[in-house]
Amino acid sequence: xxQPVVSCSMPSEEIKSLSLPVGWKCYRxxxxxxxxxxxxxxxxxxxxLGASGHVLERPDVSLGKNSLSNQSPGSTSPAxxxxxxxxxxxxxxxxxxxxxxxxxxxxxxQLLKPSEWSYCDYFWADKKDPQGATVSGFEVLLQKQLKGxxxxxxxxxxxxxxxxxEEEYAxxxxxxxxxPMAAQEEGTLGEAWAQLKKSLADEAEVHLKFSSKLQSEVExxxxxxxxxxxxxxxxxxxxxxxxxxxxxxxxxxxVEKARKALADRQKDLEVKTQQLEIKLSNxxxxxxxxxxxxxxxxxxxxxxxVDLYNQAQSKWFEEMVTTSLELERLEVERxxxxxxxxxxxTTLRHETDMFNQSTLEPVDQLLQSVDPAKDRELWVKEHKxxxxxxxxxxx
Amino acid sequence: xxQPVVSCSMPSEEIKSLSLPVGWKCYRxxxxxxxxxxxxxxxxxxxxLGASGHVLERPDVSLGKNSLSNQSPGSTSPAxxxxxxxxxxxxxxxxxxxxxxxxxxxxxxQLLKPSEWSYCDYFWADKKDPQGATVSGFEVLLQKQLKGxxxxxxxxxxxxxxxxxEEEYAxxxxxxxxxPMAAQEEGTLGEAWAQLKKSLADEAEVHLKFSSKLQSEVExxxxxxxxxxxxxxxxxxxxxxxxxxxxxxxxxxxVEKARKALADRQKDLEVKTQQLEIKLSNxxxxxxxxxxxxxxxxxxxxxxxVDLYNQAQSKWFEEMVTTSLELERLEVERxxxxxxxxxxxTTLRHETDMFNQSTLEPVDQLLQSVDPAKDRELWVKEHKxxxxxxxxxxx
Numbered sequence: 193x194x195q196p197v198v199s200c201s202m203p204s205e206e207i208k209s210l211s212l213p214v215g216w217k218c219y220r221x222x223x224x225x226x227x228x229x230x231x232x233x234x235x236x237x238x239x240x241l242g243a244s245g246h247v248l249e250r251p252d253v254s255l256g257k258n259s260l261s262n263q264s265p266g267s268t269s270p271a272x273x274x275x276x277x278x279x280x281x282x283x284x285x286x287x288x289x290x291x292x293x294x295x296x297x298x299x300x301x302q303l304l305k306p307s308e309w310s311y312c313d314y315f316w317a318d319k320k321d322p323q324g325a326t327v328s329g330f331e332v333l334l335q336k337q338l339k340g341x342x343x344x345x346x347x348x349x350x351x352x353x354x355x356x357x358e359e360e361y362a363x364x365x366x367x368x369x370x371x372p373m374a375a376q377e378e379g380t381l382g383e384a385w386a387q388l389k390k391s392l393a394d395e396a397e398v399h400l401k402f403s404s405k406l407q408s409e410v411e412x413x414x415x416x417x418x419x420x421x422x423x424x425x426x427x428x429x430x431x432x433x434x435x436x437x438x439x440x441x442x443x444x445x446x447v448e449k450a451r452k453a454l455a456d457r458q459k460d461l462e463v464k465t466q467q468l469e470i471k472l473s474n475x476x477x478x479x480x481x482x483x484x485x486x487x488x489x490x491x492x493x494x495x496x497x498v499d500l501y502n503q504a505q506s507k508w509f510e511e512m513v514t515t516s517l518e519l520e521r522l523e524v525e526r527x528x529x530x531x532x533x534x535x536x537x538t539t540l541r542h543e544t545d546m547f548n549q550s551t552l553e554p555v556d557q558l559l560q561s562v563d564p565a566k567d568r569e570l571w572v573k574e575h576k577x578x579x580x581x582x583x584x585x586x587x
Numbered sequence: 588x589x590q591p592v593v594s595c596s597m598p599s600e601e602i603k604s605l606s607l608p609v610g611w612k613c614y615r616x617x618x619x620x621x622x623x624x625x626x627x628x629x630x631x632x633x634x635x636l637g638a639s640g641h642v643l644e645r646p647d648v649s650l651g652k653n654s655l656s657n658q659s660p661g662s663t664s665p666a667x668x669x670x671x672x673x674x675x676x677x678x679x680x681x682x683x684x685x686x687x688x689x690x691x692x693x694x695x696x697q698l699l700k701p702s703e704w705s706y707c708d709y710f711w712a713d714k715k716d717p718q719g720a721t722v723s724g725f726e727v728l729l730q731k732q733l734k735g736x737x738x739x740x741x742x743x744x745x746x747x748x749x750x751x752x753e754e755e756y757a758x759x760x761x762x763x764x765x766x767p768m769a770a771q772e773e774g775t776l777g778e779a780w781a782q783l784k785k786s787l788a789d790e791a792e793v794h795l796k797f798s799s800k801l802q803s804e805v806e807x808x809x810x811x812x813x814x815x816x817x818x819x820x821x822x823x824x825x826x827x828x829x830x831x832x833x834x835x836x837x838x839x840x841x842v843e844k845a846r847k848a849l850a851d852r853q854k855d856l857e858v859k860t861q862q863l864e865i866k867l868s869n870x871x872x873x874x875x876x877x878x879x880x881x882x883x884x885x886x887x888x889x890x891x892x893v894d895l896y897n898q899a900q901s902k903w904f905e906e907m908v909t910t911s912l913e914l915e916r917l918e919v920e921r922x923x924x925x926x927x928x929x930x931x932x933t934t935l936r937h938e939t940d941m942f943n944q945s946t947l948e949p950v951d952q953l954l955q956s957v958d959p960a961k962d963r964e965l966w967v968k969e970h971k972x973x974x975x976x977x978x979x980x981x982x
Contacts, residue, residue: 284978291980301976309964317973329972336966339771346769347780353766354787357759364752371748374741376734381922385742388929392749447980495982502979509977520963527776527959534783535954538947545940552933559930564922568915569704571731577724578712581696582904583679584897585686585842587890 288318288326289437289444291505304513311516330433330512333519334426340526341422347530348414351406351537358403366396379567384558394551402544410537417529429515436508443501450494457487683713683721684832684839686900699908706911725828725907728914729821735921736817742925743809746801746932753798761791774962779953789946797939805932812924824910831903838896845889852882 283297293301303313315329369392377385461483468476678692688696698708710724764787772780856878863871 284980286980290977292975293978295975303974304976308960309967311963311967314967314971314974316976319972332970332972336970343769343772347772350763350766350768350784353763357756357763360759361752361756364755368745368748368752371745373745374738377738377742381925384926384929388932389745498980498982505977505979523963524959527957527962530776531779531954531957534779534950537783538950538954541947542944545943548940548943549937552936555929555933559926559933562922562926564919565703567922568706568918572704572706572709575727575731576709577714577727579698579709580687580690581699581711582685582900583688584900585679585681585893587893 286444289441290316290318292316311520312513315516316512328433328437330516331430333516334430337426337519337522338423340523341418344414344417344526344530348411351411351414355403355406355411358399358406362396362399362403365392365399369393369396379570380558380562381567384555384562387555387558391551391555395548398544398547398551401547402540405540406537409540410533413533414530418526429519433508433511433515436504436511440501440504440508443497443504447494447497447501450490450497454487454490454494457483457490461487681839684836685711685713687711706915707908710911711907723828723832725911726825728911729825732821732914732917733818735918736813739809739812739921739925743806746806746809750798750801750806753794753801757791757794757798760787760794764788764791774965775953775957776962779950779957782950782953786946786950790943793939793942793946796942797935800935801932804935805928808928809925813921824914828903828906828910831899831906835896835899835903838892838899842889842892842896845885845892849882849885849889852878852885856882 283294284291285294286292304310305313311333315333318326318328319332321327369389371389373389374385376382461480464476464480464483468480678689679686680689681687699705700708706728710728713721713723714727716722764784766784768784769780771777856875859871859875859878863875
């Protein structure tokens, strides 16, 4: 539908927004309508704005060669050829139905976030994947997100494997600590040995604690950090942006059609004008009037189609900026969350080594106080047979 | 055979010896012969010595009741019953052919090593085992030795089990460290993750080192500490001491036999003496002279048998002292060796925990420098599709 046209001189409040491209401003009109102004393009000293973030630019409303010079390089209309001959240089270029400034005339275009390597600045063009299929910049961003989710899942699997190893190790240690080996060793040495065997049970306990904390404090958070909703959200983004691109394509086709119609009308008008020069007649003047009216109408149609195309493009533009900034935020969150969970892993490992050390203290103490003389005393007291020494027999 | 008899007044050099019972002295004669003197027993103001560690005691050479009072309580000879009637108190008692002082008269007998609970003081008597079989004190000492050897063997088996557990644990850790999980994580987070995985390989290395040191520094020494010779040596000791006991038994039997013969001769002499009182005749005086000669000879025989018995007993006594002191030394050595090896075990465990800690340092460092912005920069540089932003199409 046609945009309402309002004058820029109207009083309006400016709205600051991070996602706003450099050189652009956003205003809210007294009626609460949002307007985007590209202050880098002034038209006849004033600017016409359209609602819902669409900006109308009208460098020239008259239908002259200059206006014809704005067809996509893809088109092969005679008008286009004619421009080439007259060497009027292109300032814009349309690729996959998206209109870019040609690099030469894009020098004044600064990055939205020059200091940040932000997603919103580097994924405007489409590219070809190894199989030669066209992949949009936004799909590249989505793939990064899905890969990140996959990495998170694989890390959780890795931690799970570690947990299993620790459980197995703990099981073996505690089994061994209950083996009867050398259980009959006696005295202070026997106590030290018993404590050494017990220390294996303590070690097992430490490793079991490690594995259970790994599960609750690392594996579980890694598994639950982004639920199934995540992939659904990505799909939503994907479809939303893709739909906007489709609309842009269809509106681009409409523009091409209207451009062709206008060219035909112009030709017809020229022919009739030539006829007038040859022999004057009322009949012909009628025809020329008619032809001029039709040509002007075709011009209005084209203008409307271009307006609709530009609406679609800037809607897509806006969604690209806001969504890529959201994906950027999600990636920062993912990296920081995983960093924090891996820190938790090393903390638990450090604890484990520390607790392990402590399982040895009682063993060391008892080994310190092993005493062969004491052990002999204990054993002799228990097993002695008699301390009366034999003496000679008398006759 | 008969011992050479020498006077105590001979010049001789004293030999000090730990294994010497209290109240005994040892001398070497000019001919280099060793003599043991029990200075607590003096005989007619002088002492008769036998070679090779045997001491002759002769409190009374005349054949009277006092001498008869020295039969073993086990014997049931009429002479013994006669003593009971006359209430002459026993000063010695023979059990399993070993002669002990009766507790009452043994009060002056001090321990050989009063301060030490030494084997050589507490295993002189035999005892009955649970099955009722007689076990000598020395066998009790030998069993302790064999049990000690068994404990040492079982400890080695225990360490071997621990080694196996460590090897298994190390194998699992290094296998896991090579899993491909999350291998495609990128940037600083990717580096930290890769290091975390590598740290498992380092951990594995630490536990492998632990197990191999356990083997070379604990298990092997435990296995080799006392070779097969040990049990052979114990058997030798066993047989040697047992043989001395057997000889003592046989010589005790000889004493009993001689005692019986003497008693018969004495009876015969009494009868003949009574006949003489009835009627005097040359014939009878001849008989009495003959009977007295035979009686004296029987007395000499008994004396010789007692000498031989006492030789056997004090040979056994000497071997008991020296061998039990050797077993005591072996046990001290065993306890101290095992104590030292178990200390080595705890040292290796401490090292392992320490080295384990250090495997985390590089991980912690890389986690420290994880940076989402840096990672985005790296990724964007590699994957960006285009930074030219779309602009509106002109008419």
